[in-house]
Amino acid sequence: RAKESGRDRYEVFTTVMHSEAFQKLRLENELRRAIERNEFILQYQPIVCLQSRKIIGLESLIRWQHPERGIIYPASFVPLAEDIGLIVMIDFWVLQEACRQMQIWQQLYPAAEQLTIHVNLSARQFNQYGLTEQINQILAQTNLRNANLKIEITESILLEKTSIANQILSELSDQNVRICIDDFGTGYSSLSYLHQFPIHTLKIDRSFISHLKMDSGDGEIVKAIIILGINLGLNVIAEGIETEEQLNFLKFHNCHAGQGHHLFSPLNADEVAKLLNNLLPDDADLFDPITIQC
Numbered sequence: 244r245a246k247e248s249g250r251d252r253y254e255v256f257t258t259v260m261h262s263e264a265f266q267k268l269r270l271e272n273e274l275r276r277a278i279e280r281n282e283f284i285l286q287y288q289p290i291v292c293l294q295s296r297k298i299i300g301l302e303s304l305i306r307w308q309h310p311e312r313g314i315i316y317p318a319s320f321v322p323l324a325e326d327i328g329l330i331v332m333i334d335f336w337v338l339q340e341a342c343r344q345m346q347i348w349q350q351l352y353p354a355a356e357q358l359t360i361h362v363n364l365s366a367r368q369f370n371q372y373g374l375t376e377q378i379n380q381i382l383a384q385t386n387l388r389n390a391n392l393k394i395e396i397t398e399s400i401l402l403e404k405t406s407i408a409n410q411i412l413s414e415l416s417d418q419n420v421r422i423c424i425d426d427f428g429t430g431y432s433s434l435s436y437l438h439q440f441p442i443h444t445l446k447i448d449r450s451f452i453s454h455l456k457m458d459s460g461d462g463e464i465v466k467a468i469i470i471l472g473i474n475l476g477l478n479v480i481a482e483g484i485e486t487e488e489q490l491n492f493l494k495f496h497n498c499h500a501g502q503g504h505h506l507f508s509p510l511n512a513d514e515v516a517k518l519l520n521n522l523l524p525d526d527a528d529l530f531d532p533i534t535i536q537c
């Protein structure tokens with residue numbers, strides 16, 4: 244049959260090569276190798292107290308330095324890594340690296356002593372009973388104070404209400420590791436869980452911040468989230484601040500802290516070191532989390 248001619252087989256082959264399934268398989272293999280070959284790096288985005296404009300924390304953000312394709316951002320590989328379960332190993336590496344790095348900065352720079360390191364953990368980590376022990380082990384190994392680690396999770400974990408997730412969150416909070424709800428406002432969760440879980444911080448999703456104008460509907464939502472957070476005794480961080488107008492709005496409405504290109508973009512480790520080195524030793528006591536409460 245004609246289909247079995249060489250040419251047709253070649254065409255079938257190229258179609259397969261370019262199919263989504265094939266691309267996915269290739270990415271999957273490359274991702275597995277990436278762990279072994281140490282192709283991941285972390286950038287760190289400063290989190291700033293809006294009243295004092297001082298840096299109070301850093302969020303670690305993973306990047307994949309692909310040998311051929313250059314820097315790949317998490318949106319292009321984290322979902323796949325979650326699907327195939329690799330995210331567990333990747334996030335374990337991130338936790339270790341972020342804690343190690345923060346502890347070194349704290350030793351080197353007085354201005355870093357009170358900084359919190361924020362680490363994003365995939366919801367998948369919360370199906371594993373060993374997570375608390377893993378985190379404790381990393382904290383012990385790296386010598387970072389528990390209170391200087393903040394875990395960022397999305398609302399979906401709270402929705403699942405699995406007993407494991409619940410137990411892990413309580414254990415972490417008992418050990419003084421703080422929990423931040425990332426992308427707050429985008430999930431479908433009911434607000435009732437907020438006081439059922441030991442949460443420390445709400446991070447308002449950047450989709451609400453990006454269209455922020457004094458008289459917009461998003462402005463009302465942002466105000467409501469800030470008031471909700473404050474009334475529940477939580478710290479509130481706004482992400483994705485890109486303009487002075489957005490910054491002023493958030494500050495005026497008493498949002499505690501912010502993150503975004505208008506303040507600092509995600510930085511490489513050496514850029515963070517320079518930044519911390521240039522801060523006056525005086526600035527250090529302004530980082531006191533008790534006075535700033537961020």
Ligand code: C2E
Nearest residue numbers: 304305316317318337363364365483484485503504505509
């Ligand atoms: P996220 O945790 O909500 O992180 C904030 C994202 O917003 C980051 O994107 C950051 O670079 C970006 N961003 C910061 N300031 C601005 C701004 O002013 N405007 C805009 N438009 N964007 C801004 P990134 O680094 O591409 O990360 C995307 C997402 O990937 C993160 O969202 C987080 O959910 C996930 N992610 C990042 N690192 C990790 C990780 O180590 N583990 C896991 N499981 N997920 C991670």
Ligand code: MG
Nearest residue numbers: 302363395425
């Ligand atoms: Mg985050």
Ligand code: MG
Nearest residue numbers: 425426446482
């Ligand atoms: Mg976020």
Ligand code: MG
Nearest residue numbers: 426448449482
């Ligand atoms: Mg977001």
